[in-house]
Amino acid sequence: MPAFQQQIDSTQPTPADIKNRRWIYIPYDRYTDRTGPLTAQPPADTGIVIVESTAKALRRPYHKKKLAVLISNMRHFALEQRAKGVSVLYHLSPHSHGQALLELQRKRHLPTLTCMTPAERELRLDLATASQQGLQLQLVEDTTWASTTQDFLNTYGPYQHGKSYVMDRFYRRMREQTGILMQNAKPVGGQFSYDAANRSPYKNEVPIPTPPAFPPDAITREVIALIESTYSHHFGTTENFDLPCTQSDCDLFWRFFLDHLLPNFGRFEDAMRDDHLQLFHSKTSVLLNLGRLLALDLIRDVADRAATEAVPLASAEGFIRQLLGWREFMRHLHEQTDGYRLIADHVPQESRPRPQEPSPNQTPTAAKAYQPTEPSTDPYAGATPSALHASLPLPAVYWGVKSGLHCMDTVVAQVISEGWSHHITRLMVLSNLATLCGFSPRELTDWFWFAYIDAYDWVVEPNVLGMATYADGGLTATKPYVSGAAYINRMSNFCGHCQYDPKKSTGEGSCPFTSLYWTFLERNQSTLSKNFRLQMPYTTLRKKSPAELVQLRTRAQEAIAHLQSFKRPTY
Structure with missing residues (x-):
């Protein structure tokens, strides 16, 4: 060097x-x-x-x-x-x-x-x-955060098993406490959340600005050479590395989002495209999680733009909710539950052994194959709640082996290339498939942990074990975030480029997401059928004929068997 x-x-x-x-x-x-x-x-x-x-x-x-x-x-x-x-x-x-x-x-x-x-x-x-x-x-105290542990405790009190921790309550309190997007003790515009206005698919209504690139300087090139020699067996690639690595470049990276992407961020926040993978998302999470950018600085910058009506209120509020609400809420919950270990004491455990990590003082000479071993008392081993008893091994598609599902193959290819994809592809493609199939929440969590450039235990564990897979039994979400093909088709252009038909649930050429969705509900009805947010789909499920249910089960089983038929790479 x-x-x-x-x-x-x-x-x-x-x-x-x-x-x-x-x-x-x-x-x-x-x-x-x-x-x-x-x-x-x-x-x-x-x-x-x-x-x-x-x-x-x-x-x-x-x-x-x-x-x-x-x-x-x-x-x-x-x-x-x-x-x-x-x-x-x-x-x-x-x-x-x-x-x-x-x-x-x-x-x-x-x-x-x-x-x-x-x-x-x-x-x-x-x-x-x-x-x-x-x-x-x-x-x-770590003052890079936008809230304190006491803020969380003032909202919910000490962690208690069985208590619901819905983020909205914390978010409202933080808005009131900081005065962000508040006027006369009321939310600007009359609402705390404009989530309903931020759900449009993107159909080329407005052009997407090209984000700035930051070519590696001599120091970064040395780092890349080090990685290719010492960590060559790791996931992903260093090709086309263009992330900011100096404070000035990090600041420039943020200003680009503020000036060029934020105005349309909210409207298309939940959209997915195979030709515009980033859309209007900022990609600042990696810099926030490194401390290069500070959450309160970003929140105030966005609030200032909303105050001058330079950006729509829904865009500003949607971004602020992710930082002042969800990001802060999740890190507190991780801390209060000891990395979900207190939750795992009460939620059914996976039947499959979990990976054993090296001792913190061990000096490994090379990364070993990522294979499960017997459960360990190692305090570094991850918590394994699995409220829905999901335990199937994570399949090879997450390592880039083509599955034929265009949405999955596209998003995984992006993750291999960039170490990043935006939050809806994480939730409604990658995690959705794992939850529907019954793949291990712990294995999915570990995959996100090493596959994403912005992943650390405090953010990845509560997000994946909680919201993404419902492994925590509903501690952070009022229902599992799952869907059939209809949602993916509505919010993306993935289905139009796929061999599977999103409008067919069974038979040749049918999209497996739909059969997996109905069999997921059927498989977990003893746990989920009384959930007030799932009454409509369960009513529909009960109306399906025995013959149709058999067809759905058959298609779902075929899909899972197909995904598990490929050999998974080891690292």
Whole structure:
């Protein structure tokens, strides 16, 4: 890494730096000096420690572009801080972050380190283990969030099993507390949510601006070379990498969305296209989750545009609801349930063993095949709630093996290429198919975790185990988010380019989504038939003749068998 190493090594901390500065540990997802302990003193009085851990990168077959955008931003952030006068101790280690910090603190005689409380449960556990072994570390509040733990507790109280946690209540409270899109203690426009106005399919009504690209500089090219040599067996590709990796580029990335995409974001928020995969979505989630952009800054920028009527209120509110509502709500729920482990104590477990992850202090030499093993008491192993008793192995289509389902094949190809797709394709294509078929919620969660560039435990676990698969039994959603082919056909152009007919539910050429939908309802009627939001489909199901039900079951079984007939790649 000559380009980066030469620059970062030229100003190694001196003994005087170590003695006279306040030393701050920067987690791998908090690259910001706009809030937190970095803002508490001048750069000349500040030192930061950054660990680039091979053990963490090898923990899962993380998408190559996730590693590229994370490591490149990490290195650029280090150089940005050094240019401001901050003393930078950048450490490459084959060990976990906690073990690396412990060794570094002892070797360099570092004083107690300050760190914003890590967002990821995994890193919190890692640091706690190191602290028990002697690491001197002081955790302070993570001020990159738009809300506090107390905000959540003031809304719902402490977590209780069996209690419903619907996001709308939290979102309303945060709107009232912050004054965002509020006037005279009332929501601007008279409604808290304009979700109903944000459900139009896209049919080329307005042109879609071309997002800016950020070609890799010398440092990013070095990172890509590192990934191809050290993590070549990982998921995805580094080809055509163009994500922002400097603070200035991240800011430019956001301004483009604000100026060019936000005006039409809300209207087409739920639309899906095979020729315009991004549509009007911002793709800022990866930068938010790295700390490069701050949620409250983005929320205020969008609210300002709405105040001047530069963008439709429905677009502004839809974006703000995702950040101030859903994103904050999910991270609190993950924290309050200990990564869904408290939920798993009460929800039926999957019958299939879960993957066992390496110990946090183990130094893997290579990523191993992602295969299930016996259940483990490892605190890093993921929770496995499965309220609908789903346990079938996740099929090869999620690894890019063509299934013949155009929607699935298109979205998975995008994920392999970009490590990203927008929230409706995640929910109503990828997760919809898994839920309808009864594929393991834990395996789907783990797949999202390594396949997406914006995935961390606090966001992926509650979203997939909760909203996407209903594995939590309805803790976060009032019904499973499932559909047959009709929804996909209405909201996308996928079906027009598919070999299957969305208007046929059985027989040759029929789209399997519809038969899978009805058999899903039939299979889970003891659990779901009394759900007030599913009364209409269950009424329709009861009217189907025995002969039609047999045909639907047969078609659904054929579809599942077809998906499971392909060999799944291992990582």
